[in-house]
Amino acid sequence: MHKLGLTRSARERDHMLQTPDSFVRAPLPGMRSATAVIHAAPAIGAKFVQYTAEFEAGGTLGSSSAQRFLYVLEGEIRCEGLPTLGAGAYAYFPAQSQDIVCATTAAKAMAIEKPYEPLDGQEAPKRFAGREKDVEPQPLLGDPSVEVRALLPGHLGFDFAVNVMTYQPGATLPMVEAHVMEHGLFMLAGGGIYRLNDRWYPVAAGDFIWMAPYCPQWFGALGKEPAKYLIYKDWNRTPGTR
Secondary structure, eight states: OOGGGOOSOEEETTEEEEOGGGOOOBOOTTOEEEEEEEEEOGGGTOSSEEEEEEEEEEEEEOOOSSEEEEEEEESOEEOTTSOOBOTTEEEEEOTTOOOOEEESSSEEEEEEEEOOOOOTTOOOOOOEEEEGGGSOOEEETTEEEEEEEEOSOOSTTOSEEEEEEEEOTTOBOSSOBOOSOOEEEEEEEOEEEEEETTEEEEEETTOEEEEOTTOOEEEEEESSSOEEEEEEEEOSSOTTOO
8 A cells, every 4th residue: 555655754954764664675786685775875965874684595795895784683694704693683894894694594684884984093893793682781871761782892993883772661862962973773673752853753663764963863762662773873083084
């Protein structure tokens, strides 16, 4: 059903909400038996690329000249030399990595790719894998109703961060944020209300949000289950020094 042109998807100068009813799928170079839903890219003003890779069993994702972060949403994927990655597991691949990712089952993974920005005196990160459940959650600014799991180490070799944030029902960000970092956000579970600039959007699991630098932003969790999202931000670099 076409819903007579109705959708929650919206595009503004400094943000975008992309909902599953408006996703368009297409293969990327290097993919085999897999397709991608592109969420954020330079065409929208982003300085990174974020997409959902959807694999058939045996499907592959080719190498990338940019650094790549993968978070498994469903099924299992593997890469030589790393443990098999199931739902909630993740892996980081440095720039110019020749690693090929293969799905052992039908699978979905969130992919984030970004050109690496070297920093004098800091060694570029090496590839590694982890599991979200093994990361100790931290309360956001002392509020135990909002938990943050940092999936990437905080040291200066990394030029971006990826966190999982979990809100108990009724929990909110403590303030409206407006800052230099841009975001790519994927709703993993639950839902709530997101303020982006002067717009207010209902959001639910499966939605994607892009936020440009300095876009005012705020989130409040609604419903009877926790709200949870995966969020990217550029990090650890002085703006404008490239």
